[in-house]
Amino acid sequence: MTIRTAPAGRCAGCGLSPAALLVFFCAAWCLALPSGASAAGIPPIDSETSLLVVSPHPDDETLCCAGVIRRVVAAGGRASIVWLTSGDGSELDSLVIERSLRVNPGKMRDLAAMRMREARAAASILGVPPGRQFFLGYPDGGLLTLLTDHFTIPYYSRFTGAVRVPYPDTFAAGHPYTGESLERDFARVLDRVRPTLVLAPSPQDEHPDHRAAGILTLQVLSRRHDPPAVRFWIVHGGLGWPRPRGLHMKLPLSRPPRGHGLGLVAFDLHPTEEADKLKAVRQYHSQMRVISSFLLSFVRTDELYSSLPVPLPGRPKEPARPR
Numbered sequence: 321m322t323i324r325t326a327p328a329g330r331c332a333g334c335g336l337s338p339a340a341l342l343v344f345f346c347a348a349w350c351l352a353l354p355s356g357a358s359a360a361g362i363p364p365i366d367s368e369t370s371l372l373v374v375s376p377h378p379d380d381e382t383l384c385c386a387g388v389i390r391r392v393v394a395a396g397g398r399a400s401i402v403w404l405t406s407g408d409g410s411e412l413d414s415l416v417i418e419r420s421l422r423v424n425p426g427k428m429r430d431l432a433a434m435r436m437r438e439a440r441a442a443a444s445i446l447g448v449p450p451g452r453q454f455f456l457g458y459p460d461g462g463l464l465t466l467l468t469d470h471f472t473i474p475y476y477s478r479f480t481g482a483v484r485v486p487y488p489d490t491f492a493a494g495h496p497y498t499g500e501s502l503e504r505d506f507a508r509v510l511d512r513v514r515p516t517l518v519l520a521p522s523p524q525d526e527h528p529d530h531r532a533a534g535i536l537t538l539q540v541l542s543r544r545h546d547p548p549a550v551r552f553w554i555v556h557g558g559l560g561w562p563r564p565r566g567l568h569m570k571l572p573l574s575r576p577p578r579g580h581g582l583g584l585v586a587f588d589l590h591p592t593e594e595a596d597k598l599k600a601v602r603q604y605h606s607q608m609r610v611i612s613s614f615l616l617s618f619v620r621t622d623e624l625y626s627s628l629p630v631p632l633p634g635r636p637k638e639p640a641r642p643r
């Protein structure tokens with residue numbers, strides 16, 4: 321077997337550094353936008369809508385997009401979720417839940433199983449049936465490295481001790497922890513779901529796994545004929561965002577510092593959608609023990625989306641929010 325190697329921090333597939341990868345794919349995507357394109361919100365939703373939410377970890381799908389998921393289901397459309405990791409890399413979770421300072425691979429895999437159960441419960445509340453829930457099981461904290469140093473050479477997760485997806489009964493069980501395998505499995509999900517609308521993390525997000533998920537989405541969709549509409553969201557928005565922290569169900573989300581220049585557009589939630597979002601967030605018992613204030617901060621009167629993965633020079637400014 322021929323194994324391609326690459327200098328540290330570079331993609332074995334194309335030789336680009338993570339920063340260059342980000343610039344390359346975002347530039348390619350933005351250049352493909354129609355001339356004069358500006359930020360746009362969520363396209364019209366109806367019974368023909370097939371939604372795919374790209375979630376780096378269990379809980380992101382609810383924090384970012386519960387309102388749109390509920391709207392699609394209510395319209396008679398199809399809603400699907402793909403979780404790229406199973407959340408098996410949180411040392412803080414291990415510390416609080418297992419009361420252990422040492423990372424124990426068995427315990428981390430148990431944590432992943434718990435987080436997948438919680439994700440299934442949250443997805444069910446939002447109306448996403450088990451057949452549209454796709455768990456890939458790639459390494460938490462390792463997605464960006466998969467797209468660079470470990471595109472063909474398997475990555476070793478120091479959290480779980482795994483070099484391949486260790487979770488049985490998942491979509492990618494047994495597949496190697498490589499970027500090319502991740503790309504292939506993500507493409508298989510796209511083939512299965514055939515989305516008309518994809519909601520993916522913005523490559524501007526502060527969390528490396530989220531940035532990688534955005535790049536992966538751009539990378540795979542840019543090779544497809546007739547790609548679906550894509551909207552980008554941010555969960556780790558920088559500088560203590562969302563403010564104020566905690567449950568404030570009558571407030572809209574403020575604009576995240578890292579979303580500057582994306583032209584984020586508000587998608588207003590009905591009170592019932594917001595209530596369902598709260599119910600779904602509360603399914604994440606393991607996370608509520610650790611970061612409840614952060615999670616509850618996303619249960620607001622709206623969600624924010626952009627058609628731009630990164631800001632375009634000189635355009636657009638955030639549209640004024642009608643009040």
Ligand SMILES: [Zn+2]
Pocket residue numbers: 376377380527530555
């Ligand atoms: Zn996340």
